[in-house]
Amino acid sequence: MKELTEEEKHEIDSMIKEGRSGLQLKPDFGDIIAKKRIEMGLTKKLLSERLNIPERNLFAIENGKSDYSFHHLRKYLEALNMKLSEVFL
Numbered sequence: 001m002k003e004l005t006e007e008e009k010h011e012i013d014s015m016i017k018e019g020r021s022g023l024q025l026k027p028d029f030g031d032i033i034a035k036k037r038i039e040m041g042l043t044k045k046l047l048s049e050r051l052n053i054p055e056r057n058l059f060a061i062e063n064g065k066s067d068y069s070f071h072h073l074r075k076y077l078e079a080l081n082m083k084l085s086e087v088f089l
Helices: 006-017 029-039 046-052 055-062 068-080
Strands: none
Touching: 006 055, 029 055, 046 055, 046 068
């Protein structure tokens, strides 16, 4: 699993502290997460364990039925080897 760069980690931390600073997630964020999870061969159960969240929460996020807390954003990106540009407009 590739680590985020220090710059990306700092950017995420700043977003959290500043209340996102006007950045918006892509409307298909849940689909993006689900597709990346599948590409990596991860089950919902395994990814939810890596993220330390209930599997039902991941199911809800992937299906656009739930929000998530921004402090989990770093975990999502690191677990799925993703960059900020993949999930923000």
